Amino acid sequence: xxxxxxxxxxxxxxxxxxxxxxxxxxxxxxxxxxxxxxxxxxxxxxxxxxxxxxxxxxxxxxxxxxxxxxxxxxxxxxxxxxxxxxxxxxxxxxxxxxxxxxxxxxxxxxxxxxxxxxxxxxxxxxxxxxxxxxxxxxxxxxxxxxxxxxxxxxxxxxxxxxxxxxxxxxxxxxxxxxxxxxxxxxxxxxxxxxxxxxxxxxxxxxxxxxxxxxxxxxxxxxxxxxxxxxxxxxxxxxxxxxxxxxxxxxxxxxxxxxxxxxxxxxxxxxxxxxxxxxxxxxxxxxxxxxxxxxxxxxxxxxxxxxxxxxxxxxxxxxxxxxxxxxxxxxxxxxxxxxxxxxxxxxxxxxxxxxxxxxxxxxxxxxxxxxxxxxxxxxxxxxxxxxxxxxxxxxxxxxxxxxxxxxxxxxxxxxxxxxxxxxxxxxxxxxxxxxxxxxxxxxxxxxx
Numbered sequence: 001x002x003x004x005x006x007x008x009x010x011x012x013x014x015x016x017x018x019x020x021x022x023x024x025x026x027x028x029x030x031x032x033x034x035x036x037x038x039x040x041x042x043x044x045x046x047x048x049x050x051x052x053x054x055x056x057x058x059x060x061x062x063x064x065x066x067x068x069x070x071x072x073x074x075x076x077x078x079x080x081x082x083x084x085x086x087x088x089x090x091x092x093x094x095x096x097x098x099x100x101x102x103x104x105x106x107x108x109x110x111x112x113x114x115x116x117x118x119x120x121x122x123x124x125x126x127x128x129x130x131x132x133x134x135x136x137x138x139x140x141x142x143x144x145x146x147x148x149x150x151x152x153x154x155x156x157x158x159x160x161x162x163x164x165x166x167x168x169x170x171x172x173x174x175x176x177x178x179x180x181x182x183x184x185x186x187x188x189x190x191x192x193x194x195x196x197x198x199x200x201x202x203x204x205x206x207x208x209x210x211x212x213x214x215x216x217x218x219x220x221x222x223x224x225x226x227x228x229x230x231x232x233x234x235x236x237x238x239x240x241x242x243x244x245x246x247x248x249x250x251x252x253x254x255x256x257x258x259x260x261x262x263x264x265x266x267x268x269x270x271x272x273x274x275x276x277x278x279x280x281x282x283x284x285x286x287x288x289x290x291x292x293x294x295x296x297x298x299x300x301x302x303x304x305x306x307x308x309x310x311x312x313x314x315x316x317x318x319x320x321x322x323x324x325x326x327x328x329x330x331x332x333x334x335x336x337x338x339x340x341x342x343x344x345x346x347x348x349x350x351x352x353x354x355x356x357x358x359x360x361x362x363x364x365x366x367x368x369x370x371x372x373x374x375x376x377x378x379x380x381x382x383x384x385x386x387x388x389x390x391x392x393x394x395x396x397x398x399x400x401x402x403x404x405x406x407x408x409x410x411x412x413x414x415x416x417x418x419x420x421x422x423x424x425x426x427x428x429x430x431x432x433x434x435x436x437x438x439x440x441x442x443x444x445x446x447x
Contacts (some may be wrong), residue, residue: 037045064408066271072365074386074427075215075411076137076164077274078266080244080354081431085342086268095337104310110333111308115296115341122248124343125260126253127282131293133336134279137240137263138170141209144238144259144281145171148207149180150290152234156181156204160192162214163240165416171209174308190218190379190388195227201232207259211240212249215416216425217362217386218379219249228257243267243280247348247355259283268342269335278335288312296396357430358385361437365428368441375444378413378423388413390423393447398424405443 012024021027028036047055071079090096094109104111114132118218121130136138141164145157157175159168161184168184175182185208186196192210201208206218208229212220222239223313229237244246244266246252253262265271283291297311346354362385369375369389378388391398395412402409414421428437 019126031300054412056388060289063273064141064403066408069406069408070432070439071216071271071408072410072428072432072440073408074217075425076166076263076265077271077277077429078244078385078427078429079271080266080268080358081347082268082270083342085345086338089341090334090337096334103309108308111127111296111310113337113340114333115127115298115308116344117336118296120340120343121280121282124243124251124280125241126251127257127260127284129285129288129291129295130280130282131291131295132292133264134261136277136279137164137261137265138167138274138279140261140279140281141167141238141240141338142174142261143157143279144261144283145207145209146174146178146180147283147287147290147292148236148238149178150234150289152206154204154206155179156183156202156208157209158183158185158200158205159209160185160197160211160214160220161187162190162192162216162218162220163209163211164215167211167240189259190216190381191220192225194221194224197225198228201229201235203233205232205235207236208237209212209240212252213242213384213386216379216388217383217427218381219245219384222250222252222257223255226258230256242384244351244355246356247351247353248359249355249384253282259287264335264339267339269338276335278339280339291396354430355384357429361385361430361432362426362428364434365426365432365437365440367425368437369444371441372445378420386425386427388420388423388425390420392422395422395424398444398447401447402440402443405439407440407443 016022016024018024039306053277066079073079079194116130118130122128134143149155149157153347155178157171159171159182171354172182183200185200186193188196191214208225210225211218212222214220224258226237229235237256238259238261239252239257241260241262243262243264255385262280264280267278269277281293291312292315294310295312297309299307299309301307343351362383366377366387366389370377374393375389375391378390395414399409399412410424410426413423413425
């Protein structure tokens with residue numbers, strides 16, 4: 001916390017004299033009097049620094065933290081374990097203050113970890129090119145869709161209803177001002193309705209967006225979706241994925257997917273009440289020149305030493321505005337570093353272990369919840385670390401009662417899908433213990 005240092009009347013006079021005005025009110029002379037606020041602010045009297053600190057601490061203590069509560073909430077943000085080494089590294093001043101390098105080749109350290117990040121995302125997704133980076137998973141979906149439309153020179157997007165509701169909202173916001181049509185593909189039993197998808201495919205479609213595991217945690221058939229989409233001329237397929245799931249699921253690039261995007265929060269980022277997060281995007285060489293964000297390349301300097309260069313950066317500050325692919329103004333550098341440290345720390349086997357534990361514990365949790373007979377699964381489909389259950393009990397009551405037991409419940413599906421008004425989506429990560437899952441089951445059984 002920074003101390004508050006007030007200006008004295010003498011300080012104000014010196015500043016006003018230096019800019020040639022008589023009072024602070026003169027600074028706002030252009031504001032019409034009929035719209036100006038002409039009375040005192042309804043604020044309490046000034047408080048001491050100690051009083052303000054105590055007040056802010058009381059407000060902070062109202063927050064529901066995963067330190068004191070067991071979290072089963074997912075729906076896009078997950079309570080995974082974060083290795084201590086991550087905070088140790090990103091807290092170093094040279095990293096913590098890093099920003100977009102405007103003289104990039106001078107910033108070799110920043111360029112190196114961006115290069116390493118891109119390499120890791122490329123290996124994880126099975127696609128040759130990855131950028132660095134986007135604001136969040138929803139932004140990544142929208143940017144990928146615009147890129148696909150630009151390359152195909154078409155203005156129609158199909159997106160499955162099983163894609164995150166937040167991502168669909170972001171896409172529609174982006175598409176609206178681009179005069180791009182967004183058509184939703186129906187879902188059937190918790191997955192994309194392939195018959196509806198096939199029926200809506202036509203020559204005007206630029207790209208199709210699916211999510212796997214989807215919003216309900218169900219694993220979609222990306223191979224069949226890709227095969228269906230590629231029957232159409234110039235149509236591409238975008239897959240939004242959970243990067244942790246790629247520890248055990250086949251890489252989307254190996255299944256024929258053209259563009260892979262996702263939310264990188266689970267790669268070592270804390271929940272942080274919703275952000276800032278990181279959106280990743282990987283694709284084929286076909287989309288290289290339309291890729292938003294940046295690409296860092298590896299080379300050698302005049303002395304033959306390994307070095308890094310900013311190979312591609314198609315934003316409006318570097319090229320003509322009408323040629324820019326995006327107005328992204330930050331590459332989320334610190335979060336890019338977090339994801340890089342996380343993936344390097346865990347390695348292939350560690351990422352697989354996190355994915356396996358999350359999956360096994362999620363399946364154990366569903367079995368425990370079904371034992372009482374009060375709760376039943378909504379979708380009888382293969383799932384990763386999230387599952388939906390329904391009951392005859394009001395979902396809001398369940399969430400409130402669990403909260404009283406220091407358990408953060410799952411996501412109320414009825415908020416986004418009215419047809420599932422009595423259903424809750426639970427997420428189980430590798431952090432959850434058997435005792436915590438058993439307690440969840442016990443509390444739910446008693447409601």
